[in-house]
Amino acid sequence: MQVDFSGVVTDISGIPPGGFFQFSSDGSFGLCVVDDGGTKAALTLPTADSKNHTIWIQTGDLTHQPLIHFPDAVLRPELSSRTSRVIGSGLICAGVQRFILGYEAQFQYKTFDVESGLIAALDDHQAVQFSEWSAGQIVRIRSAPRAGAPVSRGAQAAAAVDCWVAFQFHGSRSATLLTG
Template sequence: MKVDFTGVVTSFDGIPPGDFFMSDLRSGGAFGLCVAIADNKKAALSLPSANSKDRAWIQVGGLTHQTFIHFPDAVLRLKLSSFTAVVTGAGLICVGTQRFIRGYEQQGFQYSTFNVESGAMDQIAEHEGVQFSQWSAGIIIDGKFEELYSFPSIRSGP
């Protein structure tokens, strides 16, 4: 029997920087992007969920004993009508032909900017780009975009 599943069940070490994944499988799943931080060390850029703030958080520890679903063919789509000049939360920042997202550290006061396609930390000139406040990540199945994650996530409760 053939199984139509484009994900790869792996450890965090099996996910290259710039690739999309699902983690925290025991509690219903969370999504993120593998990124490279100082000295090419890998980290997880944990994307906001319905019950969290609208920021992506940099997670360095606690990743080695988890199971991940890696989506090597994931596609990020932005909503063109959501462009804005103000960079907030986990909005997608476009500068020239490159796309970036910010990852915040635990206290939320400092952030790093990551190239979405390579996962590399980068400096950008915000005045040369625009932000899109709505985007989604998914896979293409039979020529159609199947959404796996969307930002912002729909919040439950007040």
């Protein structure tokens, strides 16, 4: 029997910086980052029912819990949520780089490069910020040809469709699963 599961169960040491994962304990999600001291940490993403939409930097209590790493995860901004300034945490796009703000303590935010997971400086005068985004993956859905129907090469290519399946939504709207 095959299992359709794109995750890898591991601990924080098995997730590369910039890797997207789910906490097995409560189902929330996070992004693996490296803090100032070179230690792996997690940007814990708020759930749809969170009262505030702050992304917290979690450094402790990560080594002894199983995490589900999604190596093919993608972050997708909601283009209509573009804003000049994000209150709390947001996704920032500057040039070809993508950043995310994580809240540490006492109104201290750190900026992380989403792809590398490393702390990064940001020249925000040429940046666009998004207050809403989703994290998920693109899933290829294939449909089998009908029995007895002639199959051409073009028909086979048209039988596969890419769908966006979101694991996590960040922003003011409450949604946990988006497809399209």
